[in-house]
Amino acid sequence: MINLNSNYLKWIISFFIFTFCLSCQNKSKVKQTNSTYQNLDSFCLANKICDLDTINALLILSDNGCISCNKSFISIVNKYLTKRKTVTLITASSTRLDLSFLEDKNSKNIYIDYSKEFEGLNILDKSGVIFITNSKIDTIVELDVNQLEKQFVFINQKLEN
């Protein structure tokens, strides 16, 4: 009788620990996604970039990673620079990436992150696009030299929609 009880107890305790671990794991995932959006939203509001709820995509032009990828990405950035519901965040330095295309542009949709605060959010290390739907991060595309062509097709299609 005593033995049976202790076995039961063992099973019950193990079950509780397992359930507790699972619940913690799930919580942290949800929390991370929410916090990424919240962090980005706070960053955008604090720096008067935009209200994330009002846009569909945030284009990030960085000078990290593959130089030719960043150069090619400029053509996409340039295309959507003045498009409504799209905001461009320039984290690249003009000393590392040719930003002369910005010289004759005076759009409210462009923000230059001189203080490199965006990098501190750890959302994107390189250039890419953060797509937003219904106040949530829908998709994050970070440029990858091995998939560049596919990524550009995807970004263009999603931005056109």
Added chain:
Amino acid sequence: MESKRSILKINSTVNKDLKGGKFFLLLISFILFFGTFLSCKNKKHVKFTAVKEYVFKTDFTYNRSKVIYSKELKKEIIYFADIITKKKISFFNFNGLKLYETPLNHIYNCGQEIGSFEVLNKDSIVVLSLYSDIVFLLNKNGVCKKTIYLDSLICDVHKNSNEYYNINYIGNNRFLFAASWLGSDTIKIPQNTFQYYEYFFRNLTIRPKLVSLDIFNPDKTNFNWGFDSAYFKISKDNKLNLFFENNKYEITDKNIFFYSWYSNKIYKLNRGTQKLEKEIIIQQAGEEIGVKPKHISKENQNYIFDSINIGLQTEASITKVVFDKYRNLFYVIIAHKHDIKFKGKDRLYTIIVYDKDFEKIDEITLDKEKYSSSILYVCKQGILIQTKSKKIEDHDKPKFQLFKVDY
């Protein structure tokens, strides 16, 4: 008889003292005191005293800068250039007055980008296009006076095998170029990624890194290829390593001092022949200098370049070597180890000061929040170190602190 007695007396006194050990203690103390006094007297120290701050209103963020001697003005001036976005060089005197500007658009109009340039005088600027063999000679208005194709001047096995990314004038009408091996027409390039890396990076480690020649009066027999097997010397193992950097060197009257992020040594080369004369080990207490290169393997071949910057951002390395011709000193700038957690935050640098024979004199660590220790120029009055600013509006107004150097 009298003197014998006195000698005996002295001996007996000495013997007494010897027994008590007092004499020995006194003697040792005297030697130690005198030795310490002498060593202190001989030990040199270097003192940097902040004298004056200069502000240069460039109106752009610069990526190239240098203090040069103007033969026309008979004094030192400083230039700032942005070779990427603004594509121009602005020349200033030390009163912060902009003297003139040279546009660099011609190179971009030719479909090229700028790798490096050297100002010979007010009306002659030689520009090397990025990762190519084309050299442009511009006048002060940026008009191209001459275009030179380096590979057309080279007539040995190295022809059409290199790209060049740095140009320096080394006197006697000769220019020094940093060369990076690209491949050979005679060897079939492997199609498989790993085999290609093996072929490319193994060759890169043994090929010459420098070449000097007279580009305006080319004599085809008169070019020197130098410092071959540079990365074979730098590498501490025989693995397939990825050395990802543009070579850096400081040029003095007789020598070229070659250094690398991946090494704890400075390689002293002959300026005329570019042959290795001596390896100088740089030591910093408590830190291993030199970034460990990434080993390329079949497993990591597709993402080897992704993590390349982490080592450079976190491991201690030699970031700059500067020769002070006015005081015959070398300043070796060491970037200390840096925790990845503090990525983007101010990194600690130490300036190790050596004499002309590379005997260490002193170490100076400046306030990391105030000074950008990696941007250091020598001028007649002392050394100029860029002052950091957190203000966004200061990005196009670089400030430099002039330090008087006493030793």
